[in-house]
Amino acid sequence: MSTKVLVTGLGVISSIGKNVQDTLKSIRELKSGVGQIDLLITRHRGDLPVGEIKQTDEELKETAGVSSLKALTRPTVLGMLAAREAVEDAGLIGDTEGTGFISANTVGGMGHTEQYCLDYINKEKEGDFLEYLGTHNCGDSTERIADYLNIKDYVTTINTACSSSANAIMLGARLIKNGIVKRVVAGGTDSLTRFTLNGFNTLMILAKEQCRPFDENRMGLNLGEGAGFIVLEAEEAANERGARVYSELKGYANTCDAYHQTASSPEGYGAASAMKKAIEHAGLKVEDIDYVNLHGTATQMNDLSEGNAIQNVFGDKVPDVSSTKGFTGHTLGAAGGIEAVFSNLSISENILFPNLNFTDQMNELNFSPLKVIKENAEVINVLSNSFGFGGNNTALLFSKV
């Protein structure tokens, strides 16, 4: 029960890189992946910037070596690439006994459903497209990725909107602590679709320019796509095989705002409580935190709510904080997984990420996010925040071992 949960593998794909090394390079070059839409078929091309991965489904399938497999959705293939990198990085390819796979996903097979829905209900039409009928649910990508990695012991899907993959990591840690599995590949995957783009657009929270998290003049978020997975491993299992360790997942917490069905509370009660509880769970003090990877979507509400929560937790001693959404856009169900990879890189590379496009501190707040990249930083304890619609707040705390 009291085993430590260690992070022993990282995998990521997003608009700033097709793997961990690529991603780090883009971050060090301050290269944002947010730009104009080239692949997604939508009337918003040239109008709404997004963090799009510039490879077609076919190109991605080829990279993953699955060109011959049928009915693979974009989130499935993105997930395959990132999860495989994490498993490879951990040195566990071919050694997946006693391993679980928890994947978060919010969009499911919507990309193909919106392409084929009229054909589906047209009795006259038949063809290969019918293979995609079974891919609509969020669990489909999880099952396909688990098969790809030959993981059989415990496979499940989580959808709690934008906090999904942080919750996947939290569930993974619990499975290990309760002795159900010794390793878990946990994270999430999501791709851009018209459904998501139009849905967020009707909420009037999409920026027509590069997003500016925590800036007084922020204009909303940019959507993105990608996948991020980490390998969690029981300390004994990792030690036994001499695994390289990125960090210990020392604390985690999920809280409910109990404020409104969809909106988060302006004072950020649930967000503050998630951070406090994660710190307490880790047996640490507030002043032990070196860096907070913010949820920081750049919407009016999120940044106000999260900013108030940060002040509530840290008072006038706010540590270095930044949102990496300016690099990747908001990747929804993948965000917590991608940012868990970033948080681990922060610890292993001694690097603190800059908050892109920031100029003016918010009037309501007494702190600003990091404007520049910090190398050779002493990073011991990192908090990673993920907040979902409905006030589903999760904070993960990774610590240097």
Added chain:
Amino acid sequence: MNNRLYISGHCRIKDNRVELNGEPVFTQKDSNFSEFIKALYRDQQFQYSKFFKMDNLSKLGFAASEILLRSIHINVKGSEVGVVLANANSSLDTDVRYQESIKDKTNYFPSPSVFVYTLPNIVIGEICIKHKFTGENALLISETFEADQLFDHTMSLFKDGKVGSCLIGWVDYYLDDYDAALFFITRDNDKKTNFESEKIKSIYQNWS
């Protein structure tokens, strides 16, 4: 520290009947869910106007939680109360209603207030908003009432120190077919019913 957990109380709503800890609370035969739940609201004097805006799944879960929680003295803070619910039909009942509202091109009315409920965990949100429960929560989807799954998930929250008390159970609704079975789990042993997977299974199955 006392690590034992107990069932402080349980409430069941099914077949137009309500039972609290196995004792009858309210019955109304020969009415559909909407009539039944309205009659229950009046009979039990819930006095919570937001109730009427809720979808059927939320009304069902809210009503069961009200009746159960009124009977219990909760002696931990709201921030230490978790909620773990499960069901088979997710929010499908409201999904269907929402789809109905947009399928006719000439009578097209996608209502945001209905759309909100096309997520199953909104029932948890409604209960949490009413009682200011801000602990960890989850809604698990399984084909049938799985006592072991509910038990394991709840135990892991207690073991991890995430909750001091937990509202758990089954809340399922699809096309007038419904079933709610809620349990309140605590460290207080005043009722002396141990929290065990077998116990919640037998309470659930004991319905005639």
